[in-house]
Amino acid sequence: MSAAASDLAVEQAHEQAQAGSALKALKEHGIPTDKPLICVDLDDVLSQTNRVVAEWHNDTYGSDMKLSDFYYYYYWKNPYWGTPEETFRKVEEFYKTDRLDNAPPIPGALEGAQELKKQGFALVVVTARQRREMERSMAWLEKHFPNTFETMICTGQSQETLADEGEVLTKLSKAEVCAKLGAKLMIDDSLENALKCARATPPVPVLLLGDYAWNQREAKFASMQDEVSFAEKLEREGGREFWKDDNVVIPEGQSPVRVKNWEEIVRWVEQNIKV
Template structure:
């Protein structure tokens, strides 16, 4: 029985990406970073990263150090995805990675750890868009579709994602789209955007100006279109509940 399509984010939903990022950052820059230091989705807002420009340089170095081939699956992700397939869902990956530069290693990683599980991989290229906007480039940013557009194109029933920002955006679509907000992560408790000049200040710069952390976002304001799941067992239970409602 085909119950429909579920879109699944890759980094920090299937893959323990930020954990590996902190490990490589510590190796390269002599820091003591841990997952607990990721208060925000945008890395320059967090301790140890420095300014936006320094963060962009560090990201390039971390990518070059083989981040995406070194990262491992999150505990429970393989069994959780299999359980969703067994329930009758088709699964697709919708990732913010760049198709142009990350497709080959992404497909290789999926084939290694999730063979035969996903029907498609969609690349929104959001990470590239953020880097280009921060660099001040006047070149047009062409990074494919947004995640909401991809969900519309594929007819996906919901998105499983660790980004609060994506959950907010999908819930505000017309009609709204559903998100399961994944992980007990600090970075999906507070909204972080890259819009204003203040948004583009790094951790140290913000501290120097005495800027406070944003309050935790209240998911109840999204009309039930975003629900939290701390791990993959909770994801499967939540999908089953949504299915039977």
């Protein structure tokens, strides 16, 4: 092993140790250890995020974006967004507005989450949102889901810290967070995240929520630098519906399990997880 590789290995081991310590601290500061834990995604599981994103894009750029146009989880792979660079710029513009703060909750999510809590589960939000969005995300959560979730964990960070208010910022994937916390279940709308949970060792049970266009297929790319806009790729493909090549069929009885709404989530939990 080279000196550089050795240094990298030491750094990675240090980061992993920090991650374990932070999540252990989380369990000691807010999450009940005597209750089975369910991790819940925020965007498009609790909040109608993509709906308000599309509305903002239409108002700002005069587009006709609909939820059905979100073919992929990654915005730059969808119509209207442009190249990855253009997409990132637009997302920055969106975050400067108050649209995210005013996003409506997913119908039935409050009732479903409260029912799971009533049944004896501890609920934790696990989101890929960035550090800078934590305060407003917590405010939104407390407004629409009061006294429902124990805390919020953010996975979209470059550095891990344990926040004063019990929020955790971590480099770990959602599958790794679930494993570290010993979660009984992950609820997500992203096929990519759901597959990572299902393919983990050991696998994390996961429910894939919603009949969304973006969770019908898995986005595959080697590098964002090689990615082009949807319009350019459509032209290269001669106008054919190339995105359907990435459709994923999940065999019945295998994970992730698709559920249409929060009523089905509650029903599945009642039938498959003992409190």
